[in-house]
Amino acid sequence: MENSATIHPDKQTQAQAVESRSLGRAERITAANGLTIVNCSAGQLMVQFITEQIIRVTAKSASDTHAWSGSGVVLFPENAVDQQVEEREDEFIIHSSALQAFIHKSDSSIAIYDDKGHLLARQEPVVWNVHKEAAVHFEKSSDSHFYALGEKTGFLDKAGERYEMWNSDVFSPHVPDIEALYQSIPFLIHLNEGTVYGLFLDNPGKTAFDMRSYPNHYRVSCETGSLDYYFIGGSSIKDVVSSYTGLTGRMQLPPVWSLGYQQSRYSYMNQEEVMTIARTFREKQIPCDVIYLDIHYMDEYRVFTFDPLRFPNPKQMIQELKELGIRIVPIVDPGVKKDPTYQVYRQGIEQGLFCEKLEGEVFIGKVWPGDSAFPDFTDQEAGTWWGDLHRYYTELGIAGIWNDMNEPSVFNDSKTMDLDVVHSNNGSPMTHKEAHNLYGMMMSKATYEGLERNLNGERPFVVTRAGYAGIQRYAAVWTGDNRSYWEHLALSIPMVLNLGLSGVAFAGPDIGGFTHHTSGELLARWTQAGSLFPFCRNHSMLDSIRQEPWAFGAEIEEICRTYIALRYRLMPYMYSLIYEASRSGLPVLRPLLLEFPDDPKLFNLCDQFLLGSHILAAPILRPSTDHRAVYLPEGTWYDYWTGERLEGGKHHLCHAPLSVMPLFIREGAIVPQAPLRQSLSEASSPELTIDMYCSGRADHQFDYYEDDGRTAQYKQGSYNLLNIQVNESPNQVSVQLNYRHKEFENGIQFIHLRMLYVPFVPVSVRIEDNPHSFDFNEQAGVLTVGFKTGFHSAVIQVIG
Numbered sequence: 001m002e003n004s005a006t007i008h009p010d011k012q013t014q015a016q017a018v019e020s021r022s023l024g025r026a027e028r029i030t031a032a033n034g035l036t037i038v039n040c041s042a043g044q045l046m047v048q049f050i051t052e053q054i055i056r057v058t059a060k061s062a063s064d065t066h067a068w069s070g071s072g073v074v075l076f077p078e079n080a081v082d083q084q085v086e087e088r089e090d091e092f093i094i095h096s097s098a099l100q101a102f103i104h105k106s107d108s109s110i111a112i113y114d115d116k117g118h119l120l121a122r123q124e125p126v127v128w129n130v131h132k133e134a135a136v137h138f139e140k141s142s143d144s145h146f147y148a149l150g151e152k153t154g155f156l157d158k159a160g161e162r163y164e165m166w167n168s169d170v171f172s173p174h175v176p177d178i179e180a181l182y183q184s185i186p187f188l189i190h191l192n193e194g195t196v197y198g199l200f201l202d203n204p205g206k207t208a209f210d211m212r213s214y215p216n217h218y219r220v221s222c223e224t225g226s227l228d229y230y231f232i233g234g235s236s237i238k239d240v241v242s243s244y245t246g247l248t249g250r251m252q253l254p255p256v257w258s259l260g261y262q263q264s265r266y267s268y269m270n271q272e273e274v275m276t277i278a279r280t281f282r283e284k285q286i287p288c289d290v291i292y293l294d295i296h297y298m299d300e301y302r303v304f305t306f307d308p309l310r311f312p313n314p315k316q317m318i319q320e321l322k323e324l325g326i327r328i329v330p331i332v333d334p335g336v337k338k339d340p341t342y343q344v345y346r347q348g349i350e351q352g353l354f355c356e357k358l359e360g361e362v363f364i365g366k367v368w369p370g371d372s373a374f375p376d377f378t379d380q381e382a383g384t385w386w387g388d389l390h391r392y393y394t395e396l397g398i399a400g401i402w403n404d405m406n407e408p409s410v411f412n413d414s415k416t417m418d419l420d421v422v423h424s425n426n427g428s429p430m431t432h433k434e435a436h437n438l439y440g441m442m443m444s445k446a447t448y449e450g451l452e453r454n455l456n457g458e459r460p461f462v463v464t465r466a467g468y469a470g471i472q473r474y475a476a477v478w479t480g481d482n483r484s485y486w487e488h489l490a491l492s493i494p495m496v497l498n499l500g501l502s503g504v505a506f507a508g509p510d511i512g513g514f515t516h517h518t519s520g521e522l523l524a525r526w527t528q529a530g531s532l533f534p535f536c537r538n539h540s541m542l543d544s545i546r547q548e549p550w551a552f553g554a555e556i557e558e559i560c561r562t563y564i565a566l567r568y569r570l571m572p573y574m575y576s577l578i579y580e581a582s583r584s585g586l587p588v589l590r591p592l593l594l595e596f597p598d599d600p601k602l603f604n605l606c607d608q609f610l611l612g613s614h615i616l617a618a619p620i621l622r623p624s625t626d627h628r629a630v631y632l633p634e635g636t637w638y639d640y641w642t643g644e645r646l647e648g649g650k651h652h653l654c655h656a657p658l659s660v661m662p663l664f665i666r667e668g669a670i671v672p673q674a675p676l677r678q679s680l681s682e683a684s685s686p687e688l689t690i691d692m693y694c695s696g697r698a699d700h701q702f703d704y705y706e707d708d709g710r711t712a713q714y715k716q717g718s719y720n721l722l723n724i725q726v727n728e729s730p731n732q733v734s735v736q737l738n739y740r741h742k743e744f745e746n747g748i749q750f751i752h753l754r755m756l757y758v759p760f761v762p763v764s765v766r767i768e769d770n771p772h773s774f775d776f777n778e779q780a781g782v783l784t785v786g787f788k789t790g791f792h793s794a795v796i797q798v799i800g
């Protein structure tokens with residue numbers, strides 16, 4: 001606990017050592033193999049177009065002898081971009097077809113323009129202080145808005161904030177002062193009067209983004225390594241996010257069961273308790289796909305073991321759970337108990353796979369098992385070894401792993417590994433100080449790849465606490481130790497939205513809150529919102545009040561059941577969005593701004609969110625509240641529960657008794673839905689209902705995706721992608737259904753297309769060459785057309 005000594009005046013040292021060195025004049029330029037080197041009087045700039053829209057800029061001071069080639073996370077395209085270089089009296093110009101970088105000779109500052117000559121960014125000269133920490137300032141204005149930066153506290157718009165990137169285990173309440181949490185994703189989106197760009201600082205040491213301290217600039221800095229950034233142009237935030245994820249990778253399709261509702265607690269203490277929880281879900285008919293095993297499942301916290309007394313027969317338990325449609329996901333931390341009789345520790349020591357100091361001493365730190373060693377995941381051999389150890393779990397029938405404490409968290413003063421540990425980094429050694437933020441991601445990579453090798457074609461699932469840019473390739477992210485505070489329910493929305501804008505589409509908080517004690521009301525409200533988050537897990541802390549959906553009596557239980565069931569019904573819609581995320585990198589949970597970029601009311605709106613582009617949720621975020629203002633952007637919206645038609649472009653006061661989370665569907669929405677299942681492992685229905693919210697005017701479309709949800713067969717083409725394209729005019733609706741890809745045989749066999757709010761009375765419904773039935777409920781304005789899917793493309797014409 002801190003007291004006032006924390007703000008003692010003697011502690012007010014100079015915040016930053018004087019930045020006394022810069023690159024000086026840009027003097028000469030050499031260009032070869034798509035790389036331009038600008039030799040400056042006191043260092044070097046390397047400029048490279050990675051794509052037409054992405055420029056990599058690396059700055060090195062004259063004294064920097066480090067061979068820096070990047071953190072290793074960037075996926076470089078195979079083909080070099082044709083970059084043109086030009087010298088003028090005052091500047092060098094390097095350009096692609098989309099961007100132009102002007103490097104000013106006088107001070108090596110850079111200005112970046114788009115192809116129309118519109119200024120996108122102005123970068124002041126790179127500077128270094130006496131500690132060799134590099135910093136760079138970019139111009140901003142009072143209209144600048146900032147997004148992404150991964151998992152941060154605060155609101156959606158990061159203007160006026162400062163954050164650090166240093167993976168940290170923060171158990172204290174997550175509050176706005178906390179500049180660094182578990183994930184470090186040094187990627188920023190800058191939006192200014194319709195102009196947008198992204199900035200990815202590829203540096204896994206400690207870095208900072210300061211949008212607070214300077215009126216006309218924001219500052220990006222790194223304590224170690226080279227200043228190496230990727231400037232990402234694009235015409236919209238969507239474009240920039242898509243390019244950024246092209247650079248750092250996109251999520252792979254997870255097993256569909258990992259999109260179901262997940263139940264956790266620190267800890268379900270033994271086999272009986274786990275089975276009781278599982279059976280209770282089934283008895284109460286609350287859908288559930290996963291139960292987590294927290295640290296008590298292990299034998300004295302030794303990873304890759306089960307406690308023989310608490311869990312005498314894990315294989316049988318896992319089998320019985322599978323029969324109930326429930327998967328087990330056990331926790332695996334990186335700390336390996338120092339115990340010479342423990343196989344994993346012995347192997348790690350004998351094969352030199354743990355993190356060591358330069359002098360050869362293995363780093364030992366205290367975590368749950370007491371003194372522990374930590375695998376060096378930057379080393380391929382250690383990663384493979386670790387991954388293969390997961391055979392222990394896969395042989396028991398486990399396909400999902402929960403990576404925790406992988407910042408890494410250590411119970412010492414620095415809260416992490418000693419900074420002078422030297423990671424092997426496959427032959428390019430880096431100190432822990434330089435590589436800290438990579439550790440957690442490399443653990444999840446090793447885990448994902450190890451599971452993949454051992455699952456005979458089944459898809460692995462990994463969820464992690466720590467990560468770096470690119471973590472989405474290997475794991476879902478949960479946002480760590482939040483608390484059962486209403487404020488943390490509210491905070492979880494911008495946090496997950498910004499994670500989504502940072503490439504991490506599969507994310508969510510501990511629903512109900514981890515530590516402190518939830519209440520029935522808070523659990524109900526959090527489950528309502530959380531049921532639409534991509535990662536949906538209820539987790540709570542040792543000794544906190546129980547928070548399973550039934551813990552607070554029948555009313556709260558029924559609310560939880562309703563919203564979890566809603567998630568399961570919407571799964572075809574959500575899974576299609578997950579597919580989209582895997583292809584384009586766009587988030588599943590979206591800030592309204594992403595879909596309505598021209599509406600200034602949305603720059604910082606984050607007490608509402610969109611699921612995809614058409615479903616808008618406005619959760620209740622305060623106790624004892626049964627009304628709230630909801631801002632509906634331009635267009636027509638429908639209340640999901642009552643069907644009421646609402647005009648957008650303004651606020652509405654919405655009634656939200658405890659059982660209701662305000663939920664709206666945008667006109668033009670196409671929402672595929674499935675019959676309710678208790679588990680996504682159960683066979684899916686051959687029938688799909690597609691709700692189409694008619695608009696009477698606009699054209700709209702949706703890609704419905706399906707595959708077996710379980711294996712990697714989709715990578716061989718075994719999937720279906722059905723494009724649904726709707727064209728409307730005042731007395732006609734035409735729906736074109738077109739399988740863009742159709743190689744998955746067990747897909748849906750029958751579609752019920754429900755056209756809602758049809759603005760006219762249909763006199764003719766036609767589907768060429770396809771037997772069909774239809775029914776029109778005139779009072780409700782709902783036309784239902786039923787037909788089989790034995791087509792490649794079909795057109796439904798409805799004429800009024």
Ligand code: GLC
Nearest residue numbers: 266294295331404465480481
């Ligand atoms: C950490 C995790 C938490 C977990 C606990 C015990 O605090 O963040 O989710 O329950 O460790 O493993």
